Amino acid sequence: MPPSPIRKLVPFAEEAKKKGRKVYHLNIGQPDIKTPEVALEAIRNFDEKVVEYSHSAGKESYRKGLANYYQNIGIDVDFNDIIVTTGGSEALIFAMMTALNPGDEIIIPEPFYTNYNSFSVFSDIKIVPITSKIENDFALPSLSEFENKITDRTKAILVCNPSNPTGSLYSKDELEKLKEIAIKNDLYLISDEVYREFVYDGNTHTSVMQLEGIEEHAILIDSTSKRYSECGTRMGCLVSKNKEIMASALKFAQARLSPPLFGQIAGEASLRTPPTYFTEVYDEYIARRNFVVTELNKIEGVYAPMPKGAFYTIISLPIDDAEHFCQWILEDFSYKNQTVMLAPAAGFYATPGLGKNEVRIAYVLKVEDLKNAVKVIEEALKVYKVES
Amino acid sequence: MPPSPIRKLVPFAEEAKKKGRKVYHLNIGQPDIKTPEVALEAIRNFDEKVVEYSHSAGKESYRKGLANYYQNIGIDVDFNDIIVTTGGSEALIFAMMTALNPGDEIIIPEPFYTNYNSFSVFSDIKIVPITSKIENDFALPSLSEFENKITDRTKAILVCNPSNPTGSLYSKDELEKLKEIAIKNDLYLISDEVYREFVYDGNTHTSVMQLEGIEEHAILIDSTSKRYSECGTRMGCLVSKNKEIMASALKFAQARLSPPLFGQIAGEASLRTPPTYFTEVYDEYIARRNFVVTELNKIEGVYAPMPKGAFYTIISLPIDDAEHFCQWILEDFSYKNQTVMLAPAAGFYATPGLGKNEVRIAYVLKVEDLKNAVKVIEEALKVYKVES
Numbered sequence: 001m002p003p004s005p006i007r008k009l010v011p012f013a014e015e016a017k018k019k020g021r022k023v024y025h026l027n028i029g030q031p032d033i034k035t036p037e038v039a040l041e042a043i044r045n046f047d048e049k050v051v052e053y054s055h056s057a058g059k060e061s062y063r064k065g066l067a068n069y070y071q072n073i074g075i076d077v078d079f080n081d082i083i084v085t086t087g088g089s090e091a092l093i094f095a096m097m098t099a100l101n102p103g104d105e106i107i108i109p110e111p112f113y114t115n116y117n118s119f120s121v122f123s124d125i126k127i128v129p130i131t132s133k134i135e136n137d138f139a140l141p142s143l144s145e146f147e148n149k150i151t152d153r154t155k156a157i158l159v160c161n162p163s164n165p166t167g168s169l170y171s172k173d174e175l176e177k178l179k180e181i182a183i184k185n186d187l188y189l190i191s192d193e194v195y196r197e198f199v200y201d202g203n204t205h206t207s208v209m210q211l212e213g214i215e216e217h218a219i220l221i222d223s224t225s226k227r228y229s230e231c232g233t234r235m236g237c238l239v240s241k242n243k244e245i246m247a248s249a250l251k252f253a254q255a256r257l258s259p260p261l262f263g264q265i266a267g268e269a270s271l272r273t274p275p276t277y278f279t280e281v282y283d284e285y286i287a288r289r290n291f292v293v294t295e296l297n298k299i300e301g302v303y304a305p306m307p308k309g310a311f312y313t314i315i316s317l318p319i320d321d322a323e324h325f326c327q328w329i330l331e332d333f334s335y336k337n338q339t340v341m342l343a344p345a346a347g348f349y350a351t352p353g354l355g356k357n358e359v360r361i362a363y364v365l366k367v368e369d370l371k372n373a374v375k376v377i378e379e380a381l382k383v384y385k386v387e388s
Numbered sequence: 389m390p391p392s393p394i395r396k397l398v399p400f401a402e403e404a405k406k407k408g409r410k411v412y413h414l415n416i417g418q419p420d421i422k423t424p425e426v427a428l429e430a431i432r433n434f435d436e437k438v439v440e441y442s443h444s445a446g447k448e449s450y451r452k453g454l455a456n457y458y459q460n461i462g463i464d465v466d467f468n469d470i471i472v473t474t475g476g477s478e479a480l481i482f483a484m485m486t487a488l489n490p491g492d493e494i495i496i497p498e499p500f501y502t503n504y505n506s507f508s509v510f511s512d513i514k515i516v517p518i519t520s521k522i523e524n525d526f527a528l529p530s531l532s533e534f535e536n537k538i539t540d541r542t543k544a545i546l547v548c549n550p551s552n553p554t555g556s557l558y559s560k561d562e563l564e565k566l567k568e569i570a571i572k573n574d575l576y577l578i579s580d581e582v583y584r585e586f587v588y589d590g591n592t593h594t595s596v597m598q599l600e601g602i603e604e605h606a607i608l609i610d611s612t613s614k615r616y617s618e619c620g621t622r623m624g625c626l627v628s629k630n631k632e633i634m635a636s637a638l639k640f641a642q643a644r645l646s647p648p649l650f651g652q653i654a655g656e657a658s659l660r661t662p663p664t665y666f667t668e669v670y671d672e673y674i675a676r677r678n679f680v681v682t683e684l685n686k687i688e689g690v691y692a693p694m695p696k697g698a699f700y701t702i703i704s705l706p707i708d709d710a711e712h713f714c715q716w717i718l719e720d721f722s723y724k725n726q727t728v729m730l731a732p733a734a735g736f737y738a739t740p741g742l743g744k745n746e747v748r749i750a751y752v753l754k755v756e757d758l759k760n761a762v763k764v765i766e767e768a769l770k771v772y773k774v775e776s
Contacts (some may be wrong), residue, residue: 006644035439043650044432044488051423051654052619086474088620102490102512118643124490135455232439232649234474254395255506256477262431262650263618267437 004114005323005347012330013341020333024365024373027343031311033229033284033366035266036277042269051340054261056253058084058237062268066237069271073196075209075220081241084259088194088223088236089115095158095219095238096123097274098248099188104155106190107142109346111314113164113192119311127272128154129240129350134316134358136168137305140174140304146181156188156246157181162195162205165348165360166314167307168232169199170208182217189214190244194223195310197278200286203308215241227313233263285311288363295374296361299381304361312346318381322346322359325384333378338372358384392502393711393735400718401729406615409722412753415731419688419699419752421617421672422696423654424665430657431650441651444641446472450454451657454625455511457659462609463597469629471637472647472655476611476624477503483626484511484544484646486636490544496707497529499702499736499743501552501580502670512559522746523706525693530564534569544576546567550583550593553736553748554702555695557587560594565648570605571695576633577602582611582624583698585666588674591696603629614699616658617669621651632711676751676758683762684749692749702733702748706769710734710747713772723767726760 001318006027016023036214063079085091092115100106102124108116120127132138146157155360157178162169170178184187191208199205208218217224223236238249253259289307296304301318319325319369322344332360345358394415432590445451451467458465471481480503490493490512492526496504498517508515511727516537520526534545543567550557558566579596587593596606626637664722677695684692689706708711708734715717717727751758 004642020708030441032438033438040434040437046431049422049428050420051427051618053418053619075432086648087644097510115643115645118639122510122640123641124484141656190431193683212413214638230439231441232646234646238478252510254392255503255510256475256620257503258620258653260622260648263648264648 005326005344006114008343009326009330012327016330016334016339020261020337022338023290023330024338024340024369024376026363026373028362028364030153030231031229031348032227032366033281034271035230036228036273038272039228039230039266039270040263046265048260051257051261054264056258057250058082058259059264059268065271070209070239075207077209077239077241081239081245081246082260083238083253084264085236085238085253086256086259086263087234088178088192088221090227091221091223091236091238092116092119092124092192092254094249095190095221096120096125097220097252098245099190099260100125100155103153103374105151105153106147106156107146107327108155108158108350110350111138111165111345113160113349116158120147126153131351131354132166132168134303134314138163138168138314140168140170141183143177145177150187152187152268154185154187156190158190158192160192162199162309164195164310165312165343165345166313167305167310169203169205171205175206175208175211176354179211179214182214184362187217187341188219189217190219190221192221194221194226196222196312197227198285200289201308211240214261217242219245221287224267224270225248230266230270231334233266234260234262235267284362288365292363292374295371296377299374300380301381311364312360312362314355314358316358319357319384321354322357326359328384329376329380333380333383335376336340338376340376341371369384389591393714393732397714397718397729399716404489404718404722404727408725410726410766411718412726412757412769414751414753414761416752417730418619419614419617420754422671423618424616424658424661425477426660427616427618427654428657429651431552434635434650434653439649442445442648442652444612444646445638446647446650447469447656450652452497453656453659455500458546458597458627463595465597465627465629469627469634471641472625472632472671473624473626473641473650474644474647474651475613476555476609477507478509479609479611480580481503482637482640483512483578483609484508484513484639486633487607488513488543490709491541493539493541494544494546495537496546498738499526499553499733500738501548502735504546505738508631513649514541515575515738519737519739520556521744522691522693522702526702528555528556528558531565531569532743534566538573542573542575542581544578546578546580548580550697552583552585552698553700553731553733555693555698555700557591557593557622557645557696563594563596564601567602569600570602575605576607577605578607578609580609582614584610585615586699587697589696593697597627605630608634612655612658618654618658621649621654622648623655646679656733658667676753678688680749680751680757680762683759684765687762687766689769700737700750702746703745704746707772708743710743710745716772717764717768721768721771723764726763726764728764
């Protein structure tokens, strides 16, 4: 696997810090939001004497709790339709390894979450990208574009909804059309919905599991990392009503014995998080999003689409080479002894040459910090343009 | 992946329990030993506000602690030579995926840990077994046998030392010879040493990392699961001085973001486990081993080699088909309303037809329970022989 453009920047960020500079990290999805107290309390109250393996599919009580969570948001699943995984990452690997054979193709709208590339290397499958464009605010490409990409090796379509890295949200209508393609061509429709709770402006989220008649084709990828700001627990799950997929995924789950016990305890307790927690988190992200998008769009030559979900947006800059800019800003630029770390968007595209003037922004910092970070970008662009 | 012979027995064990029978589980490696109090205490004292991702290679403080643990047992490694993994399972997957390419071959003495098969499916590599025999107490096969198996696709040899499932322990001499083969044929020597602390009768354990001149070829697989009886934490690590292997493994580690945080906290605290803990555990296992092996060998037609390490032994029974016997004993037999679950050994062999009259015994139960379990086996064999 080639090193991602973000990884290459890490030493430059470290250097900048050594120089005493404040580095605002707009590059990562590690929220600063507190983990729900109920989850931390459950960990502190652990009173077993032996930290034993759990069931390979996850503790039954946790799976039943998850089924109840899904039922409450209109997703009709039973605990047997759920396999608890070590993060959404493992759920994605299990999904790819069970739904596709080595050499098979999976269609994914780009830009997409970079690690999909790594998981495809794990699974020895081929990603076929289909480009969504910043000028359309990264809307889902037309269905004919999907159909054009289907070959006899195509086995699945994977969408991230709402999307990391673009913040796009796919409507029920769009999902219905993907459903039609999936059924017509006998493909799996894998939906990564780990940002489900982060949907703004009164939009509603449609899960792949809510589409009727697609039960045998639908695979849901989930994670508690962002929902409860507990990334470190490494708790995810794979959900499907397709018995064959579940039986095959269970074998992979059995091979690695069990998901982490403490993460399951935290995850199960998190299901009791009071609704006020989400209101506060929601208000915080709305404020951050509104601020950062508005302010970025005020900078000459910058275009930032308004994301409908998640906590990312991909923006275009008045530059030619974002990788160079991102390194330069860390290495050679500072404004009032501050700089920023951005993620060059090229790393989120599979098609070479795309996204060269784009960067991904994660608005996971306080508004006050975002204000400083945006100012750094504005000042940097003034100098960078002159220099280059 | 085909279902393992043990999995197939699970419903029969459940049925037996429903009939009110006590089932002694000699089939699994879940010890009943208590997790060290220092580990549980560290979990109960968790006082961070956000459960964040850690470094993809594991928390630096934990890796430094691990390096110190290795130094203390005569394994000279630095924290940069260590990547913390989600259990030994993930370390094995990383090792296979980095040391071998799809289609490459790995030589493994059989019988071996069944999940090596699953991990080879993950990695799309081919396991080439080399048979060790119960009549030699599962000693390492001769080196000429290894050399006979080497082709131009062979990239690694994997040993489990001490061995699950046989309890064999490889001597320094044997390892030196494996080292010669590895160097001569430019192979990786992967050593799964998760049972390192379980070595009996005054024998000493030799790690692959202690062999001189093999630094570029040696990969150590480790786990805290058995050492501290904390299987549920899912904490393992991959250790190597080969920079290329480590760089490649790190990319896989980055793709899944980070190992579980709570497991790392428990693992780091476990490094402070007082020596008395191990003395007690050791005495307990010695007593169990001595009891179960002695008693099993008293049964007519049974041969149980004396294991030198780990907490397993593979024994031969006076029967033709252990899979049938293991199912029968759960389904149709009971002695004083008790029965046993055993692991048919065929599942640990890659060569079809081997191990048909063998079962693996995990001596992870109290002596009192082992006594009852052995009695059940003795009585069952009397009836089974008559019936069949």
